[in-house]
Structures are given as C-alpha cells and as structure tokens.
Amino acid sequence: MKNMKGKIITTIVIAILVLQSxxxxxxxxxxxxxxxxxxxxxxxxxxxEKELEEIKEEKSETMKQVENLxxxxxxxxxQIDELDSQIEELDAKIKEEEANLAKAEEDYTKQEKLLxxxxxxxxxxxxxxxxxxxxxxxxxxxxxxxxxxxTELATTDAELLENIQKQKENIEKSKQTLESNKQELxxxxxxxxxxxxxLQVSKNQKDAYAAQLTEQEKQTQAELEQFQAxxxxxxxxxxxxxxxxxxxxxxxxxxxxxxxxxxxTNGNTSNQGGGNYQAGTSxxxxxxxxxxxxxxxxxxxxxxxxxxxxxxxxVGTNVYAAADGVIYLASYAPGSYGYYIVIQHTNxxxxxxxxxxxxxxxxxxxxxxKGQPIMQSGNSGNSFGAHLHFEVRVSPYTWYSSGNDSxxxxxxxx
Numbered sequence: 430m431k432n433m434k435g436k437i438i439t440t441i442v443i444a445i446l447v448l449q450s451x452x453x454x455x456x457x458x459x460x461x462x463x464x465x466x467x468x469x470x471x472x473x474x475x476x477x478e479k480e481l482e483e484i485k486e487e488k489s490e491t492m493k494q495v496e497n498l499x500x501x502x503x504x505x506x507x508q509i510d511e512l513d514s515q516i517e518e519l520d521a522k523i524k525e526e527e528a529n530l531a532k533a534e535e536d537y538t539k540q541e542k543l544l545x546x547x548x549x550x551x552x553x554x555x556x557x558x559x560x561x562x563x564x565x566x567x568x569x570x571x572x573x574x575x576x577x578x579x580t581e582l583a584t585t586d587a588e589l590l591e592n593i594q595k596q597k598e599n600i601e602k603s604k605q606t607l608e609s610n611k612q613e614l615x616x617x618x619x620x621x622x623x624x625x626x627x628l629q630v631s632k633n634q635k636d637a638y639a640a641q642l643t644e645q646e647k648q649t650q651a652e653l654e655q656f657q658a659x660x661x662x663x664x665x666x667x668x669x670x671x672x673x674x675x676x677x678x679x680x681x682x683x684x685x686x687x688x689x690x691x692x693x694t695n696g697n698t699s700n701q702g703g704g705n706y707q708a709g710t711s712x713x714x715x716x717x718x719x720x721x722x723x724x725x726x727x728x729x730x731x732x733x734x735x736x737x738x739x740x741x742x743x744v745g746t747n748v749y750a751a752a753d754g755v756i757y758l759a760s761y762a763p764g765s766y767g768y769y770i771v772i773q774h775t776n777x778x779x780x781x782x783x784x785x786x787x788x789x790x791x792x793x794x795x796x797x798x799k800g801q802p803i804m805q806s807g808n809s810g811n812s813f814g815a816h817l818h819f820e821v822r823v824s825p826y827t828w829y830s831s832g833n834d835s836x837x838x839x840x841x842x843x
Contacts, residue, residue, distance in 0.1 A: 767810025
C-alpha cells in the first residue's frame, strides 16, 4: 500500500514538474512572440511615419509648385497687360499716321495740280519769257513793277517745286513709319498670343496641382491668390500714379529739404495727426512708429518669407512717413494690406504702410515730410492681431509670394 502511495505521489510530482516546465516554455514562447510582434509593429509605425513624411513633403512640394505657378501666372498677365497698352498705343498712333498721310497726299495732289496749271499757262503763252514781259514795260515804274512780279512768280514757282518735293519725301517717310508701326503691332499681337498660350498652360498646371492639396493648403492657396490679385491691382494703380504725380516727385527732387522744417512741403499741415516725429536715425528712413517692438522680420518664425517688418502696436497708433516723398496711393485692399499707404521717395525707394484702421491724414498726390503723420495703425485686411506692416521696395517694385523680388529689409536703410 505504501509502495502504491509512493508511486502515486511520485507520478503526481513528476506530472507537476512536467506541467511547470511546459508552462515556462509556453510563457517563454509567448514573450518571444510578443517581443517579435512589438518589433514588427515598431517597424510598421516607422514605415507609416516615413510614408506620412513623404506625403507631407509631397504636399509641401505641391504647394511650392502652386505658389510658383501663381507667381508665373501673375508675371504672364503683367506682360500681357503691358502688351495690351503697347497695342492700344500703336493702334492710336497708326490711326493718327494714316490721317496725317491722307492729309499729306491730299496737299500733295493740290500742289501737283497747281504746278500743272502753271505749266499749262506757260505753254499757252508760247515763247513769251520773263525777259519779254520785263522789256514790254512802258515806263521805269512799269519796269520795276514788272520786275518785282516776275521775281515773285519765279520765287513762287521755286517754292512750289520745293514744297512738292518735300511733301513727296514726307509721304514716303510717313509710309515707312506706318509700315514699321504696323509690323510692331503685328509682333506685339503675336507675342500676346504666345503669352496667352503660356498663361493658359500655367493655369491648367496650377489647377492640376491645386486639386492635390489638402483642405488647409487649399485655404492657404486661396489667400495666396487673393494677395497676388490685390498686388497686381495695386501695381497697375501705382503705374498710373507714376504718370499722375510725376510733377510732384520732380518738384520734390528739385527742392532742398530742411530737416528741421516741421511743415508739409506742399503747405498742407496735418493738424489731425499731431506734430511731426523725428526718430533721430542717421539713415535715409526712420522708424515709422514711435512705440512697439518688431514682431516679425523678413522671414516668419516658420521660415516662410514675409518681406517686411511688423511692429506690434495697438489699433489707432499714429504711423509716420519714413522719409520725404509723394503719396502714390492711400487705399484699401481687403484680401491683403487692408487700409494702406504707398509713398514714393526721391531716391527710388517705395515704402508701404499696411493694416491701418481706415484713418488717413494724407491723400494721393500729396507731398509729405519725413516724420509727418500719415495714418493710424489697425488690424485690417489679411491680419491676425493689431500691428503695422512696414515694407520697402526698390525698382522695378516686383512682388512674388516666395520672395526673390524687389522687397528689401527696411533696417538696411535706417
């Protein structure tokens, strides 16, 4: 019996030991599998992150393509607008030249007919010459009178011939000029058509890239295109202002400025904005606001190109002309600058003051002094917080969203 009990106990112990061994092996196997599974999951996470990064880069690259195409479209449209102006000017010139040519040919025909009549009269007179006419004089008074008449007739004939010759030469020159302008017109129209084709290709490419953008990027694209449209419109208005206020700028160039003169150079003192402000800087430009720190420079903290300085100032802060100049624009651009002013300076610089509250102390065409109040700051247009956007451009005053344009760091001129 005891032996039987011993065998049973031994069997149970052996079974327990075997079971424990199997459980350990199962546990070990499960741990290994879990570790392997975790490693696989980590690999999958890395692959997914890589794929997401690639997608992000692809989208970023796509957005860059859209930005470049938007700038390219604007450039093409600008060139087409220039050609439209040339075509309009050439059309007017050709019409004027055609009218002048028709008048010249009419005068030439009249002169030629008059000469023919003179020749017929001479022919019908037979052999009678100017000398016979003089010798037929009955007295010395008749002789002098006839001599004077003969001299006048001879002079008139000579002038008539000379006029006819000149008219003929002028007609030939007019024809050549007319043909040249017509050829230039044809070339301009051909160039416009070529640019129009390139413009359409760029628009199609832009639409194709835009379709791949995320919703957030599409919103960014819409803002970009709105800003570009505003800038293109402002550029056209500034070109018109260049002609309109040429005399004011020329007068300012010729006038010796007194740095201590606190009155407006055109005699209009802006009492609304208070006295002039002198920042005491030695550069051509001075700080456009008395207070506030710089919250953004030529690049945002994100690395995106900004192209200006932002001064963090409360709404209603006075903004001052950074230098003597002529106000080219004092206007409103809802999708970009909001209420803004553009000043043309005599050294070729052009300064922009944007996101005002709508209070202007000056108007387009007015000449302003350095430090003169021109507007109040605000938060209008494409703005996210009260500030002054201060921008400097040099000729040819271009703007591209990605940079590489005519915008310069204002601090280089202060």
